[in-house]
Amino acid sequence: MQRAISLQTLYIDFDAFFATVEKQVNPALRGKPVGVIAMESEYSALIAQCYIAKAMGCARQMRVKEARKACPEITLVPARHDVYVDMHHRIIACVERTLPVKKVWSIDEVECDLSGFNEEAAIEVARKIRADLARDIGTEISPSIGLGANQLQAKIGAEMEKPQSFVVLHPRDFPGKLLNVPLGDVPGIAAGNIVRLRRAGINNMADLLAISAKHARAIWGSVEGERLWAQLQGYSIERPETQRSMFGHSRNLSGEWQRPEKALECLRLLTTKAARRVRADGFWSQKLTVSLKDEYKRKYHIERQFPPTRDDFNFQREMTCAYQELMTKNSHRKIRSIYVMLHGLCEQGDVMDDLFTTDESHNKKQKRETLCDVMDKVNSLYGASYLNIGPQPVIPGGYVGGKIAFGRVPTKEDFASLPPQAARKQAAARIAAKD
Numbered sequence: 001m002q003r004a005i006s007l008q009t010l011y012i013d014f015d016a017f018f019a020t021v022e023k024q025v026n027p028a029l030r031g032k033p034v035g036v037i038a039m040e041s042e043y044s045a046l047i048a049q050c051y052i053a054k055a056m057g058c059a060r061q062m063r064v065k066e067a068r069k070a071c072p073e074i075t076l077v078p079a080r081h082d083v084y085v086d087m088h089h090r091i092i093a094c095v096e097r098t099l100p101v102k103k104v105w106s107i108d109e110v111e112c113d114l115s116g117f118n119e120e121a122a123i124e125v126a127r128k129i130r131a132d133l134a135r136d137i138g139t140e141i142s143p144s145i146g147l148g149a150n151q152l153q154a155k156i157g158a159e160m161e162k163p164q165s166f167v168v169l170h171p172r173d174f175p176g177k178l179l180n181v182p183l184g185d186v187p188g189i190a191a192g193n194i195v196r197l198r199r200a201g202i203n204n205m206a207d208l209l210a211i212s213a214k215h216a217r218a219i220w221g222s223v224e225g226e227r228l229w230a231q232l233q234g235y236s237i238e239r240p241e242t243q244r245s246m247f248g249h250s251r252n253l254s255g256e257w258q259r260p261e262k263a264l265e266c267l268r269l270l271t272t273k274a275a276r277r278v279r280a281d282g283f284w285s286q287k288l289t290v291s292l293k294d295e296y297k298r299k300y301h302i303e304r305q306f307p308p309t310r311d312d313f314n315f316q317r318e319m320t321c322a323y324q325e326l327m328t329k330n331s332h333r334k335i336r337s338i339y340v341m342l343h344g345l346c347e348q349g350d351v352m353d354d355l356f357t358t359d360e361s362h363n364k365k366q367k368r369e370t371l372c373d374v375m376d377k378v379n380s381l382y383g384a385s386y387l388n389i390g391p392q393p394v395i396p397g398g399y400v401g402g403k404i405a406f407g408r409v410p411t412k413e414d415f416a417s418l419p420p421q422a423a424r425k426q427a428a429a430r431i432a433a434k435d
């Protein structure tokens with residue numbers, strides 16, 4: 001492990017991303033307070049707010065009523081995840097005209113590698129990216145940029161003077177401005193860590209930098225503490241790529257969708273979405289968990305295990321069994337939220353038919369898998385909901401399976417909708433011609 005002696009990482013974190021994208025695509029919103037809400041409802045909450053709304057006291061997770069009270073002139077727009085994902089891809093393409101993106105951390109955060117650049121060139125490259133973004137994407141989009149010895153330091157730099165940060169934390173100046181960063185603002189230091197740090201007599205950045213790597217590991221009770229400490233010191237840490245362990249989708253329900261039979265319809269859609277992702281990434285799954293929260297916010301869940309599978313029929317059957325079991329164990333009149341997760345993932349080489357599989361059942365299994373593959377292919381060509389097993393209810397709030405979550409930027413296919421009648425006919429003709 002070596003300590004960097006030059007700038008190694010450029011990190012871009014976009015300010016108030018969803019709200020600024022709304023302003024970028026809708027000029028009527030510019031210069032005004034804007035909030036983005038989860039869905040069109042007075043019971044919804046803010047998921048993002050622009051800096052004007054923030055200055056008026058609006059904050060994330062604030063209910064619509066409170067947001068209007070804090071800022072009566074606020075314009076509230078329901079989230080349009082497809083628009084944000086589209087903008088995300090345009091932004092990456094724009095950055096990559098100057099510098100390759102090393103890692104996409106989230107919909108509005110990316111990391112680029114600066115090795116090979118001297119300080120002057122690194123700063124020039126960062127300035128060019130900022131100017132390109134303003135020219136090609138738009139001036140409402142607001143990048144905060146940090147340059148540092150590694151990803152953590154560059155990210156801290158990007159956070160330091162928001163909005164529109166442009167902070168260089170050169171290893172030569174270490175610890176420099178880092179000393180002013182409150183421990184709670186360091187990505188990776190959670191509230192629980194702060195309590196433990198305090199107990200160990202560590203109250204600020206200077207204290208944390210002064211301890212040993214071993215001590216950091218002991219405070220965290222894991223290697224994470226040592227990793228974080230080393231990054232703060234300017235060492236570069238390459239983390240092993242985490243193996244994907246599950247595919248899950250959740251949904252908050254409102255109105256009639258809280259009825260158990262409607263919640264099951266919604267679960268069916270979420271299961272289909274998760275199963276498509278399992279197949280798209282080349283996995284089989286051996287476990288399924290259904291969770292729900294009832295009207296009193298009590299949580300329940302059931303996990304089921306089965307031989308490795310990748311077809312919708314099996315997943316739907318397992319999901320229905322799990323759900324029915326949940327419903328018989330407790331009688332739920334209203335369901336506030338549901339969650340389905342496919343896990344216990346394995347790859348082709350790990351899949352074995354069980355001992356009692358007959359040729360007939362093996363063939364049937366293969367046919368169902370092939371059918372699912374064909375459906376996925378057709379759906380990727382003609383829209384994500386073009387071919388379905390069973391009816392497709394329209395869930396309020398839309399974007400089933402296409403919501404932006406930490407660590408996963410949805411693909412464009414997640415948003416494709418049913419094509420119009422003409423496209424449908426055309427598609428059918430093309431499929432027939434291929435046969």
Ligand SMILES: [Mg+2]
Pocket residue numbers: 013014015016017108
């Ligand atoms: Mg951001």
